[in-house]
Amino acid sequence: MLQSTNNLKTPKMEVVAIQLDYDKLGFKAGVEIHQELLTSRKLFCFCKPVLKTDEPQFLVKRFFRPVLGEMGKYDEAMLVEYEKGRTIVYEVYDDVNCTYEIDETCM
Numbered sequence: 001m002l003q004s005t006n007n008l009k010t011p012k013m014e015v016v017a018i019q020l021d022y023d024k025l026g027f028k029a030g031v032e033i034h035q036e037l038l039t040s041r042k043l044f045c046f047c048k049p050v051l052k053t054d055e056p057q058f059l060v061k062r063f064f065r066p067v068l069g070e071m072g073k074y075d076e077a078m079l080v081e082y083e084k085g086r087t088i089v090y091e092v093y094d095d096v097n098c099t100y101e102i103d104e105t106c107m
Ligand SMILES: [Zn+2]
Pocket: 042, 045, 046, 047, 096, 097, 098, 099, 100, 101
């Protein structure tokens, strides 16, 4: 049991150690960290980095679709999402979004 060493009211927690064989379980985990930067434009285009909350002009629904990576292999996480039939919906605003953000820009 953990207890606070100061006078602040800290909720008491009970820590239980469980020995698990993650390889045997086939457990895999990853961490993805996002950080919002204070910039005047977005990283890959010139749209303003504004978070809007009003009604979007339109929605873009994307299906996860596996494609071969540079190393000639499929992204395993993408394959799992594809098999689940996952989709993601983007809210699009004419004044702060462009075709680059929905992968519709040809280079
Ligand atoms: Zn843009």
